[in-house]
Amino acid sequence: MTLLASPALARDVAHAEVFTDSxxxxxxxxxxxxxxxxxxxxxxxxxxxxxxxxxxxxxxEAEIADAEKDFRKEMAERGVVLPKGSVIVEEDVAVFPQ
Structure with a gap:
């Protein structure tokens, strides 16, 4: 069974199953x-x-994008398709070189 996560459902899936240290x-x-x-x-x-x-x-930025792509692929292989923009680990640190 494939689960297509709508934004509301993505939050439920994210907290319950996907975005946990388990x-x-x-x-x-x-x-x-x-x-x-x-x-x-x-x-x-x-x-x-x-x-x-x-x-x-x-x-x-390329490494971050690659990590997200790999994570999304692993979740899709397990039947969880996450909507774009739903994969967030922590606040990004803005880097403004001087």
Whole structure:
């Protein structure tokens, strides 16, 4: 049975089954985000110019998108299709290089 999650249903599914630490795929997703943030901080600290900072941010955004894609795919394989915009781990940290 495939579950198509409407926004209201997505909240129910998210809290009850998907976005909990008992879901190993969600834990993997959270770990990927944490690793991407650590790597971004390191890359920005080593950046020598604006181009390096732009590259670091682009790499971070690509890693976040890849982690979300993988998480959505794992959930879809288990019959849970999440609507766009429903996958949120924590508040994003805005990075504005000086």
């Amino acid at each position: 879901n190993s795929h969600y834990l993997d997703y959270k770990t990927s985000i944490s690793e991407a943030k650590r790597e971004l901080r390191k890359d920005l600290a080593r950046a020598n110019d604006e181009a390096d900072r732009i590259d670091a941010i682009a790499e971070y």
